[in-house]
Amino acid sequence: MHKRIRVLAVSLVVIMALMVCMSGAAMAGEGSELEKDISYIVQKGDTLYGISRKYKVAVSSIMRFNDLKTTTIYPGQKLYLPLETQVPVNVISRGKVNITSEDIDLLARLIHAEARGESFMGKVAVGAVILNRLSSPYFPQTVREVILQKNHYVYQFSPVGDGSINLEPDKSSRLAAIQALKGDDPTNGALFFYNPQTSTDTWIRTLPVTTKIGNHVFASTKA
Secondary structure (H helix, E strand, C coil): HHHHHHHHHHHHHHHHHHHHHHHHHHHHHHHHHHHCCCEECCCCCCCCCCCCCCCCCCCCHHHHHCCCCCCCCCCCCCCEEECCCCCCCEEEEEEEEEEEHHHHHHHHHHHHHHCHHHHHHHHHHHHHHHHHHHCCCCCCHHHHHHHEEEEEEEECCCHHHHHHHHHCCCHHHHHHHHHHHHCCCCCCCCCCCCCCCCCCCCCCCCCCCEEEEEEEEEEECCC
């Protein structure tokens, strides 16, 4: 009887070891997807139609992803492409800050809550603001602390206060989080963003505007 239990125990250990190895291989495969960028730098002579044919995506999808009002593009411009890409779950290192899968999920949740209905570029921009704050001495030094920060008992980001940050983020928001973590910053270094149609904060409107994307205005601190 005892021998049979020992054999069963050994078998369980072997099975668990195999599962760990398979899990590691799967994560390695997912991690390799991090190298599959979903952005494209416009070259001289490119047209939006030509790019759409090359990557087999609709012109309208590219325009929607990048908040483009016309089909005019220019050399050096970065375009986001609505490609099918797996979201990695391994740890990413951004500068001196280690980003965990939990951080990615929380960042994606905030992006989803703040930028639902915005273009993909607009979603990346929201993520970039969070990460820009990590480099600022005026904000906390972890993704979680930045997102959950309070100012005079009021959360910096309204989705944290109203609970919408708990909504399950869509794939687009997860990919936007990854792009922001990879260093994409359409905001030109912004530390704040707001919707001028709904924001009642008069102070934030006094900050220098770095850019406007969709319904959001992005701003930095005063010089």
